[in-house]
Amino acid sequence: MESNTYSSGVIRHFQHPHNYGKINNADGIGIVGNVVCGDEMRLYIKVEDDIIKDVKFETFGCVAAISTSSVVTDLAKGKRIKDALKITNSKILKELGGLPLIKIHCSLLAVDALYEAIYDYLSKNKKKIPEKVQKKHNQLKRA
């Protein structure tokens, strides 16, 4: 039987989430999920010289949603855009020490939020949008 308990890594991030809050004059904002489904994530980034200088999140959601939000901001902070785009679902899971099977979709949501924030930044600044970012954006828009 599948365990429904959270790892200590998840609980640590949940109890003391990093980088939560709002960036008022953010350069890019990614909004994914929706409240009807039970979780919504908003990710704000501040970019200087192609580097993510600051990143914050606001999340309505369960323990998994909040802890994956916290981890994705940790991973993205200080990274060049192109390196931030290498953050994957499995990296987040590794960082957290895994998630219950039924909650894996919450880690996807965190990556989606980051991609969307980067998409927002790039398109606002009329910069070239990498294909995988455009593709993910189109997917999310369709859903």
Add this chain to the structure above:
Amino acid sequence: MKKIYLDYAATSPVDPSVVKAMLPYLTDKFGNTMSLHSFGQEAKIALEKSREVVANLIGAKPNEIIFTGSATESNNMVLKGLPVGRQGIKGNPAHLAGRHIIISSIEHPCIIETAEWLEKKGVKVTRIPVDKKGLINPLDIEKAITKDTTLVSIIHGSNEIGTIQPIEEIGKICKKHNVYFHTDAVQTFGKVPIDIANIDLLTASSHKICGPKGVACLFIKEGVGIEPLLHGGGQENGLRSSTVNVAGVVGFAKACQLCAEEREKEGLRLTKLRDKIIKNVLKIDKAYLTGHNKKRLPNNASFIFSFIEGESLAIQLDLNGIAVSTGSACSSMKLEPNHVLLATGLKPAEAHGSLRVSLGRWTTEEDIDQLIKILPGIVNKLREISPYGK
């Protein structure tokens, strides 16, 4: 950190005096009730004595009680085991197609899912809606009854929102129209007085009243023709074959006896604690009571909080030593918000922020004060993280 358990609607610890009553039936008095020898007779006597005690709690006759393995089993038996109604149906009585049953939209999953299964077999199912406070209008049931209706099954006290249904009135309507009436009384049995005058079948469970898990009962009024789910050795008057769980049954009976002794006093004590929780939790901004404010289980206080999600809330409370429950989608295996909350007209986004606090025998005023003390801070912290409500 002291752990505080406020989830008695889920299950309760076994009372030490119940354990004491059960122990001899696990060791020395281990007999099979069907055996002829003294070991068997001893077990049989304990079984019949226990039946009397359980029957007494609701004023039933001992022969109107059968023991089962769970309330889920009792409820399944009622829905699946009544192929014909009080007046019978023309044609093949075992034929499910054409039968009609009535349930509410806020039943426990073991009624909802069983009804859905029956629907696939051709049974017609009507689900009676509830109002914002979770109350059924008995007249809606009367309107839904047709000549094919065999059974009305309505939950007495809601496990989620605590609302207590007017089962006496519903029972009268069923009697008038010659339809069987069943009530799932798992949350009220032993806690709230129940008048069985107009009830044909009633489900109750041991582990909700400080008895052991794995034992429950079904009250079947004399003359109600029900068929068994389990066929075999013919225990429980042929209605529930299986070697009798004698220790469990003895424990259940002891738990009933304790309820009978303390029900009135305990009901008042819990109601006072419940109302203290409600009064204080509602001081939190954008916190709302779910269920009825008066027609309510003495031990249930349930809420929704805007802008936050219930699983986060329940886990945060657990990390602070308080065990509660939520109807949020994220906490369920289906990832859907609780059907009872939705039935009261809440939108999915609202239902996600649900919290259920349920009290019992070992709940103290200090426990409640601790909850009242730490809850506002936890709600605020989660709202700070949330994009909404600022």
